[in-house]
Amino acid sequence: MTEKVRKHEIEGLLELFSTDPFVFRPAELYSIDGELREQLRNYNIYVVARRPRISINPKSVALNASAQTIDGVFSVNLGFEIKEIPFSYPNLFSAPITSLGELEYPYDHLRFVVANQVPIQIRIHDVIRFAKAPLQPYSDLFVDYIGQSFGDDGDSDAVARLIGKTGKQGHGSLQKVLADINASNPESEVYLLLYSYTFYKKFMIAGGRLVPEISLDEAPDRFDQLLDARVSREERINLIEAALIKYFQPKYNDIYKKTFPQKTHEILNVLFDLDITGLSTSLSTEEHNIRIYSKVVDPSNQHCARYPIVQELQRASFFDVVFPVADA
Numbered sequence: 001m002t003e004k005v006r007k008h009e010i011e012g013l014l015e016l017f018s019t020d021p022f023v024f025r026p027a028e029l030y031s032i033d034g035e036l037r038e039q040l041r042n043y044n045i046y047v048v049a050r051r052p053r054i055s056i057n058p059k060s061v062a063l064n065a066s067a068q069t070i071d072g073v074f075s076v077n078l079g080f081e082i083k084e085i086p087f088s089y090p091n092l093f094s095a096p097i098t099s100l101g102e103l104e105y106p107y108d109h110l111r112f113v114v115a116n117q118v119p120i121q122i123r124i125h126d127v128i129r130f131a132k133a134p135l136q137p138y139s140d141l142f143v144d145y146i147g148q149s150f151g152d153d154g155d156s157d158a159v160a161r162l163i164g165k166t167g168k169q170g171h172g173s174l175q176k177v178l179a180d181i182n183a184s185n186p187e188s189e190v191y192l193l194l195y196s197y198t199f200y201k202k203f204m205i206a207g208g209r210l211v212p213e214i215s216l217d218e219a220p221d222r223f224d225q226l227l228d229a230r231v232s233r234e235e236r237i238n239l240i241e242a243a244l245i246k247y248f249q250p251k252y253n254d255i256y257k258k259t260f261p262q263k264t265h266e267i268l269n270v271l272f273d274l275d276i277t278g279l280s281t282s283l284s285t286e287e288h289n290i291r292i293y294s295k296v297v298d299p300s301n302q303h304c305a306r307y308p309i310v311q312e313l314q315r316a317s318f319f320d321v322v323f324p325v326a327d328a
Contacts, residue, residue, distance in 0.1 A: 004316035006210035008219060012226040013203040013278035013318045014271065016240050018045070020287040021193040023125055026178055029163050029192070043158045043194035044150045044237050045244070047283075048177055048252075049141035049292055050188040053077040054124060056110060057084065058103040063112075064088075067096045070112060074128075076138045079187040087133035093120075125191070129289045136291070136299075141191060143294040145177045145252040148241045149194075150234060158194060177252045193292075195283055197240050202229060202276075208321040229274040238267040243281040247305035248294040263311045271309045278318025279307045 022043060024032075032040065053076075060073035069088045076083040091097050093114050101111025101119065108124040128139055149161035162174055181190055204226050206216070216222060231239075245253045246260035261268055261279070271279065282304040285292055291299035308317030 002314070004210070004320050005314050006212045006316040006321060008214050008222055008275075009212040009216045010204050010206050010222045010226065011208075011278070011316075011318045011321050012229070012274070012276040013205075013280060014229075014231065014239075014276050015201040015203060015280045015282075016197050016236055016243075017199065017201070017282045018195040018197050018284065020284055021047075021195045023288055024192050024194070025125075026190060026192060028123075029159055032159050037159055040158050040194060042198055043196045044148055044233075045195040045197060045240055046147055046149055046158070046162065046174075047143055047193040047195070047244075047292070048145035048147075048174065048181075048190060048250075049143045049193060050181055050185060050190045051141050052079075052138050053187055053189045054128065054135075054138065055107040056103060056124065056127070058107050060086075061100060061103065061110070063097060063100055067091065067098070070097065070100065070110065072110075074133060074135065075107075076135075077187045078138075083138070085133055085135055085138070087127070087131040087135075089122075089127055089131040092130065125288075139290050140299045141193075141285075141290060141292045143248045143250050143292055143297075144181055144190075145173070145250050146241060146244050146248060147173055147253075148237050150237050162192075173252075180252070193285070197236055200231065200236060202226060203278075203318075205318065205321055209323075210316055210321060226274070226276070229276065231270055231274075235267070235270045239271075239279060240281050242267060243279060243305045243307060244283065246307070247281075247297065247303065249296050250294060261307050261309055268309060272311055276318075277309050277315070279309050281305045 022040060055075050057073040057075050062071050064071055068091050071088050074085045074087055076085060089110060095115035097112050097114055098116045099113045110122045110127050112120050114120055128135060149158040178190060242256040242260045245256040249257050284302050286301040291301050293299035306319060308319055310317050
């Protein structure tokens with residue numbers, strides 16, 4: 001293996017990281033309004049994922065004698081069988097749960113009353129999120145599609161982009177994917193994970209492996225060049241979408257799935273111009289108590305996609321400088 005050539009004494013990395021996502025079923029998007037919709041304005045990356053349909057067995061639900069938990073059974077639709085898994089949902093309120101509400105078909109909400117006066121309805125995703133239950137791997141979400149809801153017209157309202165401003169004309173790719181998944185996997189339920197990548201970090205390394213061609217004395221502005229580098233939100237969204245598509249390689253994505261990063265990809269020009277030679281994109285589902293995965297990625301609640309960004313194959317990237325040869 002030919003040793004790569006390190007160009008600069010200082011190499012830079014762009015890290016794009018998200019908060020935990022908002023998680024919705026597609027139909028729930030149509031009822032989002034007010035403060036939540038405004039908050040979702042900056043949630044521009046979405047993941048379409050599915051898992052076996054999980055419901056609550058209505059005959060199983062009972063209030064624990066201490067009134068501190070609601071106990072019941074999840075019914076997991078595996079197509080060829082229904083698997084039942086017991087759960088215990090904790091009282092997350094300061095007042096006691098005093099009674100249970102009647103469950104309604106398709107049994108995808110938990111209903112109860114707090115302090116004899118406050119009716120509460122918890123959707124199935126949040127029951128799963130907080131309940132104690134041995135649900136894995138059935139609660140894992142399989143990634144089918146990754147897209148962005150930024151919009152060609154600069155409209156950053158993610159919900160408007162996904163369902164259409166009138167609720168009648170949404171993101172064409174999303175609608176097609178949802179229709180195909182529902183037809184091909186009727187036993188599954190689809191979820192949308194909306195991510196915000198508002199913040200980003202830049203890392204620099206001056207040590208590490210390989211002797212640089214250009215020392216810091218020969219390029220005294222190199223540090224300030226990387227420190228002052230700016231990448232616009234639209235540029236970051238494009239990079240994140242491509243990086244995650246290559247990482248998960250979802251069935252319904254085509255572009256970037258096999259080729260990212262290539263020097264012909266225009267979205268990389270901003271990194272080439274800034275001479276940043278490493279890209280890292282991460283996402284998490286840790287706070288939701290679920291894992292996501294694909295055909296090429298194992299289930300996990302933390303994922304990180306890393307890519308060398310160089311125009312010349314022989315040039316060492318940020319990762320070549322940081323990691324030993326065997327891991328480069």
